[in-house]
Amino acid sequence: MRLRKQQRLALVLLALLLVGGATGLVLAALQDKVAFFVSPSDVAAQKLGTGKRFRLGGLVVDGSIRREADGTVRFAVTDTAHQVPVVYKGLLPDLFRDGQGVVAQGVLRQDGVFEAGEVLAKHDEKYMPKEVADALKQAGYWKHDENGGQKTP
Known part of the structure; x- marks a missing residue:
């Protein structure tokens, strides 16, 4: 037993x-x-170290898109409070443009530039990734229209 x-x-x-x-x-x-979402304000506050993989979300800064001969694209992402420079080599979504909501996944380099391995853009005028919308709401930049869609001032 x-x-x-x-x-x-x-x-x-x-x-x-x-x-x-x-x-x-x-x-x-x-x-x-695993990649966590952060806003440009989080990056500016230095809440994370370099070399860690995360998702950076916000709006593409107007006039910041620079295309280089080797296919590299440089632009900046903002949450209206802070900006983070981004470098990406590859094909961008068709809807990628100034003022567009984007989520870029990659790592922050030692020089403060975010090196993206993937860039996603919203797919219609009423959609924005939840993380980006939340960050913009927190910054006081995001408003809803009376039809239930979102708009920015």
Whole structure:
């Protein structure tokens, strides 16, 4: 009888150990893949270190888009309080333009420039990523019109 209880206890402990180990491996693997959203004000406040992957959201600053011969695009993203310079090499969405709401995923370099690996733009005039809209609301820049759509002043 006593041997049976010990075997059951050992089996339960082994199962818990395996589940804990598997959970630890999954979390370690996902650590580099998870990207948190931050606003340009968060970047200016230096709430995160360089080299960490995150999503930067806001509006493309008017007149900031510069296209280089090698396909690199430089622009700035703002939440109306602060701006972050962004560099991106690749194809941009068709709707990417000045004043457009964007979310760029990448890393912040030592020189303060955000190096994007992916850039997303809103797909119609009533849609903006929730994170971008929340950041603009917090900055006091975002308003709703009477039809339920969003607009900026």
